[in-house]
Amino acid sequence: MYRTNTCGELRLADVGKNVTLAGWVQRVRKMGGMTFVDIRDRYGITQIVFDESADAALCAVANKLGREYCIQIKGVVSERQSKNDKMPTGDIEILAKELNILSESITPPFTIEDNTDGGDDIRMKYRYLDLRRASVRKNMELRHRITILIRNFLDSKQFIEVETPILIGSTPEGARDFVVPSRMNPGQFYALPQSPQTLKQLLMVSGFDRYFQIAKCFRDEDLRADRQPEFTQIDCEMSFVDQDDVLNLFEDMCRHLFKEVLNVELPAKLQQLAWHDAMRRFGSDKPDLRFGMEFVELMDVLQGTGTFTVFDTAKYIGGICVPGCAEYTRKQLDQLTDFVKSQQVGAKGLVYVKFNTDGTVKSSIDKFYSSEVWQTLKEKMGANDGDLVLILSGDNANKTRGQLCSLRLEMGDRLGLRDKNKFECLWIVDFPLFEWSDEEERLMATHHPFTMPNPEDIPLLDEHPERVRAKAYDFVCNGVELGGGSLRIHDGKLQEKMFQILGFTQEKAMAQFGFLINAFKYGAPPHAGLAFGLDRFVSIMAGLDSIRDCIAFPKNNSGRDVMLDAPGSLDPKQLEELNLVLNLKD
Numbered sequence: 001m002y003r004t005n006t007c008g009e010l011r012l013a014d015v016g017k018n019v020t021l022a023g024w025v026q027r028v029r030k031m032g033g034m035t036f037v038d039i040r041d042r043y044g045i046t047q048i049v050f051d052e053s054a055d056a057a058l059c060a061v062a063n064k065l066g067r068e069y070c071i072q073i074k075g076v077v078s079e080r081q082s083k084n085d086k087m088p089t090g091d092i093e094i095l096a097k098e099l100n101i102l103s104e105s106i107t108p109p110f111t112i113e114d115n116t117d118g119g120d121d122i123r124m125k126y127r128y129l130d131l132r133r134a135s136v137r138k139n140m141e142l143r144h145r146i147t148i149l150i151r152n153f154l155d156s157k158q159f160i161e162v163e164t165p166i167l168i169g170s171t172p173e174g175a176r177d178f179v180v181p182s183r184m185n186p187g188q189f190y191a192l193p194q195s196p197q198t199l200k201q202l203l204m205v206s207g208f209d210r211y212f213q214i215a216k217c218f219r220d221e222d223l224r225a226d227r228q229p230e231f232t233q234i235d236c237e238m239s240f241v242d243q244d245d246v247l248n249l250f251e252d253m254c255r256h257l258f259k260e261v262l263n264v265e266l267p268a269k270l271q272q273l274a275w276h277d278a279m280r281r282f283g284s285d286k287p288d289l290r291f292g293m294e295f296v297e298l299m300d301v302l303q304g305t306g307t308f309t310v311f312d313t314a315k316y317i318g319g320i321c322v323p324g325c326a327e328y329t330r331k332q333l334d335q336l337t338d339f340v341k342s343q344q345v346g347a348k349g350l351v352y353v354k355f356n357t358d359g360t361v362k363s364s365i366d367k368f369y370s371s372e373v374w375q376t377l378k379e380k381m382g383a384n385d386g387d388l389v390l391i392l393s394g395d396n397a398n399k400t401r402g403q404l405c406s407l408r409l410e411m412g413d414r415l416g417l418r419d420k421n422k423f424e425c426l427w428i429v430d431f432p433l434f435e436w437s438d439e440e441e442r443l444m445a446t447h448h449p450f451t452m453p454n455p456e457d458i459p460l461l462d463e464h465p466e467r468v469r470a471k472a473y474d475f476v477c478n479g480v481e482l483g484g485g486s487l488r489i490h491d492g493k494l495q496e497k498m499f500q501i502l503g504f505t506q507e508k509a510m511a512q513f514g515f516l517i518n519a520f521k522y523g524a525p526p527h528a529g530l531a532f533g534l535d536r537f538v539s540i541m542a543g544l545d546s547i548r549d550c551i552a553f554p555k556n557n558s559g560r561d562v563m564l565d566a567p568g569s570l571d572p573k574q575l576e577e578l579n580l581v582l583n584l585k586d
Contacts, residue, residue: 002072008044012091014077019094021046022102024132025069026112028062035062037096039073040112042137047080047093048073054095061099068105068112068129074098125562127553139550142261143538147214149260150234153253159210159236164199166192166216171512176220178229186579192218195531197448198516200237201488204527205519212236214534226480226536226547229559234483234537237529243471243487246528247272247427250483254425254475261541264423274430279398283318283405285431288479289424291417293320293408295401298391301377308368310349316397318404321381322411325388326354333364340392340407347403351391355383409479418478420543425477430454433470434501442503447472449498449513452487452528458494465501475532482537485530492520 003022010019023041030036033052038045050062065071075094084090109126110118114135123130130136151161170177170191177191193199195217203211215235221227238246251270258264271289278287281294298317302308311317333352340347353363353374361374381389390407394400412418433453434443443465445451453461454469461468472486489495495517499509510517535547548554555561575581 006043007039007041007046008088010046010077010089010092010094012079015079015092017077018074019077020072020074021048021094022072023070024105024112025065025067025071027067028065030063033059035059037062037065037071037073039071040132044089045087046089047084048075048096049078049093050096050099055097058096058099061101062096065101066105066107068108068132069101070103070105072098072100072102121556121562124554124556127563131552136549139538139542139544140552142542143534143550146257146261146538146541147534149257150253151214153256154210154212154236157210157249159212160208161213162203162208162211163213164193164196164215168193168199169512171198178218178220181578181580183578194219195233196235197450198513200235200529201450201516201527202519204237204239204488205522205524207239207525209239210237215531223555223557223559226533226539228535228547228551229555231547232534234532234534235529236485236531237527239525239527241526241528243429243473243528246485246487246530247473250475250530250532251427257537257541258423262423266423266425271426272429273426275428275432276430278428279401282408283401283403284479285428285474286476286479286481287426288409288412288418289426290419290422290478291412291415293322293411295320295404295408296381298377298380301373301380302369302391305373306365306369308365311393314393315395316400317391317393318401319381319389319391320404320408320411321383322388322390322415323384324386325411325415326356326386328352328354328388336390336407336410339410340403345403345406347392347394347400347407350407351393353377353389353391355385355387355389357386359385420478423477423540425475428474428476429472430469431472431474432466433457433468433472434465436466443501445498445502446470447484447486449502449504450486450488450495450516452489453494453498461497461501471528473530475530477540480536480540481533482540483530483532485528487526487528490520490524490526492517495520 001020004020007021007023021039023039026038026040026045028035028037035050037048037050039048050059052059073094073096075096077092078095080091080093108129109122110116112129112132114133116123116133131140167180167190170179170189171194175194177194180190180192182188182190196213196215200211213235215233216230217233218230220229223229255266258266275285278285281287283295295318298319302311302317303314304312337350339345340350351364353361355361355378361371377389383389392400392404392407394403432446433451435446437444447470452471454471457468470486472484474484475482489498535551538550539547542550544550553561553563560566
């Protein structure tokens with residue numbers, strides 16, 4: 001038996017017991033004739049004591065232990081004289097009787113502690129060591145717990161878990177696919193699934209009624225904090241439901257998760273906000289509602305009421321009111337101006353108006369407007385003395401709102417208003433069914449070609465498809481889209497109309513989606529679905545800034561696995577077997 005107990009479970013009630021522990025050496029400390037070794041496993045840390053006066057030979061071996069040696073200890077549980085209230089096992093220690101070195105370790109490249117001295121690159125290269133750190137391991141344990149809770153919840157709601165294939169056909173509509181050459185079918189390729197979308201719809205045609213899967217998905221797209229080339233979805237589909245059925249069920253699931261994991265009570269009914277209202281009020285379809293500073297449109301106040309040409313020629317003027325910040329210095333305001341003019345945001349400039357506590361007004365453009373205009377602005381913004389108003393304008397309303405959104409979030413960060421222990425969740429609904437692609441020079445499906453149009457807007461499909469709303473919905477928490485889905489088209493004629501608007505010929509539609517089109521000829525039920533990003537869900541509950549920290553073996557910002565050194569080159573023989581020609585230059 002390698003161990004009788006873990007390194008995190010022994011307490012004062014165990015004093016006097018003979019125990020065997022196994023784990024890794026956290027640290028070694030020598031004090032006079034005593035050597036103290038902290039031994040660590042997944043469950044915690046326990047202090048081991050070697051007494052030179054009791055067993056000099058054993059103590060000599062302990063003195064040679066290095067960090068991360070894997071060892072086995074046999075001894076007696078004893079009450080500590082100097083207790084450590086910072087660790088659960090801090091009331092006891094083990095008086096060592098036997099020490100077995102199971103495996104030696106070279107000196108690790110960074111300390112295996114919460115506050116490690118290792119940078120991101122070195123920790124990712126030695127990820128198997130990084131995973132020994134308690135702070136990282138807790139993220140994995142949280143991920144496990146959330147996954148178990150989800151499976152149990154969906155099982156209780158009559159969902160059945162079905163695995164769908166990883167090797168499928170390519171679907172050009174959407175992000176770029178990762179492709180896999182087929183050795184047995186020369187010149188042909190599989191694609192890795194961006195989601196199990198069409199497959200889960202086929203399961204509804206099959207009569208499975210309620211499906212879910214903790215599904216691996218793959219997208220070859222540029223990376224950022226909330227994206228990885230491979231990620232995990234909580235993928236779900238239901239038959240014979242409308243939008244409210246879907247929202248109510250998964251709202252209950254989220255409420256269950258927040259209560260069980262964080263002991264946080266979500267409201268009995270979450271807010272639903274239409275996409276157009278979210279863009280108008282926050283400049284984002286994933287608004288952070290933990291703080292205010294809603295947009296106020298100022299065209300009627302500032303256009304044509306002064307001599308400031310920039311505003312007079314703008315297509316959009318909007319502002320936010322920042323409470324209590326009229327005291328901002330010129331340096332702080334210059335920093336904000338540099339922020340909005342950065343490449344990341346892309347605004348041409350920033351206008352500020354200070355409503356000082358003494359009742360005076362100071363603005364970067366005060367010479368262009370009268371005191372009456374400033375008073376009207378103050379009323380329109382709902383500002384008080386001591387508040388700061390920040391204003392952006394531009395030729396494109398949506399673009400300028402996006403820039404104002406970045407400024408709003410920046411102010412939320414600066415003022416400490418984006419508390420990671422506070423959770424504000426909502427549904428975004430009534431998305432546009434289509435969006436214009438400058439690259440493709442045509443309308444594209446905002447979500448995917450199988451999204452149901454709002455029945456009220458179906459008459460607009462022929463003349464004004466850009467005005468059609470989708471029966472689609474996103475679940476947003478703290479400014480992060482955690483999941484989304486839609487009602488699906490189950491009527492063949494309506495699906496054909498969608499393909500026509502998207503520029504598909506009948507031949508092209510059949511070539512790419514013929515299997516689904518044909519399946520719908522056999523009595524497709526009304527159905528709808530939703531997928532949550534498991535990585536994002538875990539990261540927001542753990543208070544992380546990046547989903548990478550809750551994935552066991554993530555990729556870096558260049559899409560590389562620096563631990564496995566992947567992607568890498570293939571041997572010419574492998575390329576030949578796959579019928580891939582490698583062009584080599586002299």
